[in-house]
Structures are given as structure tokens and as C-alpha cells.
Amino acid sequence: MKGFDKIRLYGAGGHSQIIQAVSNQNGVTVTAVFDDNTSGSHPAFKNIISGARKNPDKFPHTGDPFIIAVGDNSHRVEISKFLKSEFATVIHKSAIIDPNVSIGKGTVIYAGAAVQPNTIIGEHVIINTLASVDHDNIIEDFVHVSPNATLCGLVHVGEGTHIGAGAVIIPKIKIGKWCTIGAGAVIIRDVPDYSVVVGNPGKVIKTKSLL
Ligand SMILES: CC(=O)SCCNC(=O)CCNC(=O)[C@H](O)C(C)(C)COP(=O)(O)OP(=O)(O)OC[C@H]1O[C@@H](n2cnc3c(N)ncnc32)[C@H](O)[C@@H]1OP(=O)(O)O
Numbered sequence: 001m002k003g004f005d006k007i008r009l010y011g012a013g014g015h016s017q018i019i020q021a022v023s024n025q026n027g028v029t030v031t032a033v034f035d036d037n038t039s040g041s042h043p044a045f046k047n048i049i050s051g052a053r054k055n056p057d058k059f060p061h062t063g064d065p066f067i068i069a070v071g072d073n074s075h076r077v078e079i080s081k082f083l084k085s086e087f088a089t090v091i092h093k094s095a096i097i098d099p100n101v102s103i104g105k106g107t108v109i110y111a112g113a114a115v116q117p118n119t120i121i122g123e124h125v126i127i128n129t130l131a132s133v134d135h136d137n138i139i140e141d142f143v144h145v146s147p148n149a150t151l152c153g154l155v156h157v158g159e160g161t162h163i164g165a166g167a168v169i170i171p172k173i174k175i176g177k178w179c180t181i182g183a184g185a186v187i188i189r190d191v192p193d194y195s196v197v198v199g200n201p202g203k204v205i206k207t208k209s210l211l
Helices: 014-025 073-082
Strands: 006-010 029-034 066-068 195-198 203-207
Touching: 006 014, 014 029, 066 073
Parallel strands: 006 029, 006 066
Antiparallel strands: 195 203
């Protein structure tokens, strides 16, 4: 995996603040922070380049690689379509990543997370603080695995799905694309695309309209 010593962030909210902190701890310099507007920005950021997508022709696509530093999965998709830039990966130095793990560009992995052998993680994925992703998982692009979530072995998570904080997914489960798994849910059966699932055992409470 290619290492970077400088990155740029697209997004200046709470999630971006964590990426800046992880970068600092890893000795990586954040050289610029962009956002569409500053209304939802975190006080940690002093110099935000706003209105970034209003002038696409003038946007500095070339330069230090980007992380799309936005927690909302569909928002990351939109921004990835705009940016014609190289993407970095940011992995906290305390994360335990088996060497036999594949990690896509733009993905971030936070403090204390563990990822076990033969797992494949896609692009622009968030593996949040203390998440446990065990062996032979497939995590597709734009997924967010929230803090303390546990994915047992051979789990497959479809594109854009959000696994809530502390959720547990038992082995061999397939979760569809653009699902939301509620905080603390225990998933013991496969989950169809676009489902919102809560509880133990997890039950579908609604199906989202197609994106
Ligand atoms: C660092 C970070 O912050 S990372 C971000 C981590 N974020 C999370 O983990 C949030 C995950 N989101 C949730 O758990 C949400 O509650 C959701 C998405 C599952 C549901 O949200 P909404 O669609 O707004 O549903 P709503 O709040 O209306 O609840 C619908 C019903 O499900 C129940 N419910 C909602 N969430 C849960 C949950 N996690 N577990 C059990 N029941 C739940 C509600 O009590 C309600 O039940 P009722 O109809 O009997 O009153």
C-alpha cells in the first residue's frame, strides 16, 4: 500500500476532524480542507476552502491526494464523482490489520480497529473506532462500519451500507447494499438491499426508497 505524508480533506465536519487527528498522530500533514459550505463545519478547522464544487473547472484536482472526509455514505459517493484526484488511505497506527487484507483507495480505519486475514475492503469505506472485522469478509465501496461493531467471519456487506455502533453480524451473513443496521442490532439472517434493521434478533423495520 502506498504511503502518503500529505493529504487533503474534502469535508470539514465532525468525521473530518477525526481524520485530521488520526493523520496528525500518524505524522501525515493535512495541507488543505475543502467543503461545499462552512455552515456545518467543526470548530477544529480554521481555514476551510468553501464553495469547492461551484467552480469545477477551477478546482485543484491535482495535488496532494484526498480523503473524502464525510460520514454520510451517499454524500461520499457524490463527492467521489466530482473529484478527479488521487485518493489516499488513512489507517490509525493502533489498528491491527493482517498483511493479507486488501484495502481500497479513500478508505479510513480508526484507532483500535482490527481486520483479519483474507478480508477485502473496498473504496471510500470507514472502519470506525474499535470495530472488529474478522476473516474472509467482503466490505464493498462506501460502507461505514461504526464504532464497536463486530463482523464475524465470511460476512459480506453490500455497497453503501451503514453498520450501526455495536452491531453484531454472525458468520456467513450477506447484508445487501444501502442498508442501515441499527445500533446494537444482532444480525442472524441475510438482509435484503435497502433494508433498515434493528433489534436482537435483527428485524427489518423499513425498506428505503431506491437511491
Ligand atoms: C462516531 C459515530 O457517531 S459513528 C455513527 C454511528 N451511528 C449509529 O450507530 C446510528 C445507527 N442508527 C440507528 O440505530 C437508528 O435508530 C436507525 C437508523 C436504526 C433508525 O432510525 P430511524 O429510521 O430514524 O427510526 P426511528 O428512530 O423512527 O425508530 C423506528 C423504530 O425502531 C426503534 N429503533 C430505532 N433504532 C433502534 C435500535 N438501534 N435498536 C432497537 N430499536 C431501534 C425505535 O424505538 C422505533 O420503534 P417504535 O416504532 O416501536 O417506536
